[in-house]
Amino acid sequence: MKIVATNKKAYHDFEIIEKFEAGIVLEGSEVKAIRAGKVNLKDSFIKIVKGEPFIFGMHISHLKTANPHFKPDEKRPRKLLLHKKEINKLIGKTSEKGYTIVPLKLYFNNKNLVKLEIALAKGKTLHDKRESLKRKILDREAKAALKDY
Structure with a gap:
């Protein structure tokens, strides 16, 4: 499994409840662009339109070597x-x-197909964000103290 892009902001802004693996319908040279790492998940989100899930805001740049x-x-x-x-x-x-649906990471699976890991998530409040940040800092300091000891 080769991870191409991750959405770190999703872990900060949301509490992940359940994860799913989804395929994506792509056109033309988009797979080559993803393989080259020209993809951004930062401001993307998922909506269900007429019973079908769509990802909005995912940016896949055009390759210069592809058909202009x-x-x-x-x-x-x-x-x-x-x-x-x-x-x-x-x-x-x-x-x-x-509850909302957010993309977490884009990767190639063992069969070399592009897959998107999506998650059912619940938005964190400002208090929860601060709490998780404090916990992360304390864990980092504890690991450093154990390493020095």
Whole structure:
């Protein structure tokens, strides 16, 4: 498994409840651009439109070596491929208040297919963000103290 892009902001802003693996519908040279690492997940989000999940805001840059006459839109919505049971589960959970779907990482699996790890998440409050930051700092200091000891 080769990880191409991660969404670190999602771990900071959301509490991850459940993770899913989804395929993506891509066009043209987008797979080559992803392989070259020209992808950004930072401000992307997932919505379910008419019973089908789509990722919005994922930026895949165009390669200079690819065909210049066929340039797919870099920020277009891309359809995600999930099982019907998973989609129904996500629809049920996101209809509740406070739950959302966020992308976590983009990677190539063992069969060399592009996969997106998405998560059902609940937004953190400012207090929760501060608490997790304090816990992270304390853990880091404890590890450093053990290392010096």
